Amino acid sequence: MDPSTLLMPALGGALIGLAASILLLADGRVAGISGIVAGVVSGEHPEGWRFSFLAGLLGTGIVVAQLWPALFVNAIPRSPGALVATGLLVGIGTRLGNGCTAGHGVCGLSRGSTRSLVAVLVFIGTGVITATIVRTQFGGAV
Amino acid sequence: MNRVGENLAALAAGVVFAIGLALSGMTQPAKVEGFLDVFGGWDPALAAVMGGAIAVHSLAYLARRGWSAPLVAGTVWHVPLRKQIDARLVGGAVLFGIGWGVTGYCPGPAVMSLGTGSSDVALFVASMAAGMFLYARFERWLASRQHAVVAQAGRA
Numbered sequence: 001m002d003p004s005t006l007l008m009p010a011l012g013g014a015l016i017g018l019a020a021s022i023l024l025l026a027d028g029r030v031a032g033i034s035g036i037v038a039g040v041v042s043g044e045h046p047e048g049w050r051f052s053f054l055a056g057l058l059g060t061g062i063v064v065a066q067l068w069p070a071l072f073v074n075a076i077p078r079s080p081g082a083l084v085a086t087g088l089l090v091g092i093g094t095r096l097g098n099g100c101t102a103g104h105g106v107c108g109l110s111r112g113s114t115r116s117l118v119a120v121l122v123f124i125g126t127g128v129i130t131a132t133i134v135r136t137q138f139g140g141a142v
Numbered sequence: 143m144n145r146v147g148e149n150l151a152a153l154a155a156g157v158v159f160a161i162g163l164a165l166s167g168m169t170q171p172a173k174v175e176g177f178l179d180v181f182g183g184w185d186p187a188l189a190a191v192m193g194g195a196i197a198v199h200s201l202a203y204l205a206r207r208g209w210s211a212p213l214v215a216g217t218v219w220h221v222p223l224r225k226q227i228d229a230r231l232v233g234g235a236v237l238f239g240i241g242w243g244v245t246g247y248c249p250g251p252a253v254m255s256l257g258t259g260s261s262d263v264a265l266f267v268a269s270m271a272a273g274m275f276l277y278a279r280f281e282r283w284l285a286s287r288q289h290a291v292v293a294q295a296g297r298a
Contacts (some may be wrong), residue, residue, distance in 0.1 A: 006190040012166025014196025019159035020195070021202035026151035028212030033250040034274070041271040042278030048145065049152040049215075054253065056156020058259065061257025064164050064268045070256045071164045078245055080265060087266040089241030091273020094249060095281075097234020098222070101248040104235075105192055110199035111221065118227050119235040121153035124178070126239025132179035134244055140242055 020106055023053065032103020033057075034094035082142045097123075160254050166191040169255055171246030178243050196269030 020031035027049055036053055039045030064071055078086070094100045097119055099108060104123075108116020134142055167173040167187055175184030211217045240246050247255070247266055255263045 007202045009166045009187040009190035011170070011233045012162045012164070012192035013191035013196075014198045015158055015165065015201075016191065017162075017195035017198030019155045019157075019162060020199045021147075022151055023155040023186060024199075024202050024212075024219075024221075025206065025209075026155075026212060026214040027148050028221075029152070031155060031220055033231030033248075033253065035291035037249055037253065037271065037280065038274040041275050043190075044278060049148050052149040052152035053156040053159075055184070056153040056158075057160045057250070058256055059255050060157045060158075060160035060164075061169075061254035063257070063290075064160070064254075065258040068164070069205065069258070071167075072169050072255055074170035075244055075255075075260065075262065076171045076175055078262065082244060083262055083265045086241035086245045087269025088273040088276075089237045090247070090249065090266075091270035091275075093234045093237030093239070093241060093252075093273075095234070095274050095277040097231050097238060098224075100238060101242075102250050102255040106195040106199055108222075110193070110196045111203050112200075113222070115224060115227055115231060119190045119231055122232055123239035123242065126236050127243035128180050129242025130240050131175055132181055135179055135182055 016102075016106060017110070020102070020110070024107075030103060032099050032107055033104055034090075034100040035098070038091075038095055072097045076140075078142055093123075144215050151214050159250065162195075163251050163254055164192075169251045171251075174242070174246035174248075175249075178246075 013032075023029050023031045029049060031053075036050045039047065040050050040054070094103075097104075099116065099119060101123075103120040104113075104116040109120060134140060146197065164168050168191060173185060176183070177188035206219070212219065234263055238248075245266060247263070249270065252263060252267050256267055
């Protein structure tokens, strides 16, 4: 495989790290997306900064989808039942485990948190097993 | 308290985060699935994304050591301090890993992808939000029940 294909992912990753750094150094907040969303939808932490962050994330999504729709291709076709079930799993799982790919993966690992390292290894491990089962047992269709 | 600055910084962080997700390919679920499907033509892109993000963000944590408070808003760092590795952490990560492994969406890319107007993404995000809401309710119910048990034990 051509190593230059990893350049854009690494550069995009660096921007994600920069975004998390802005939120941390300016506002003292952690850029865990599941935590930010949950604070709003649970009604328990409806602070303004959460809405502002989500407005930036979603607003940019709307603009990018208009200008460069190709950046959103490759969605995997999933049945409505699978979308609801996996949405619930992601919602409940990230709250039970206190974080997602951003909170544990980017922020936690950057902080040297052992808790986050365990979470990352577990969710990547489970993700690998799940993706393999979906491809081999269900022919990729769920 | 600098509310305007706090919100502007959070807005900027959201915008930069989204640009990073789009450039890195993380708004394409098949790229994520390609990383998780290690036994079927592995795509290491997600590892490069994580590497790039951690390389930059760990510097911010180093820089923070010299500062007593955030630059723009607040006087404390809202950074998790919990240390214990328990069944809750592992169980949550297992549930998240299963959901992520099936659709290739984690919360950040899913919220950003709402911008495409895709009804599939909307259904996923609505279910995710419902899961978060239900979990928060469950936790509150659990806490109130524990409270009741403690109060009853106090009376006895």
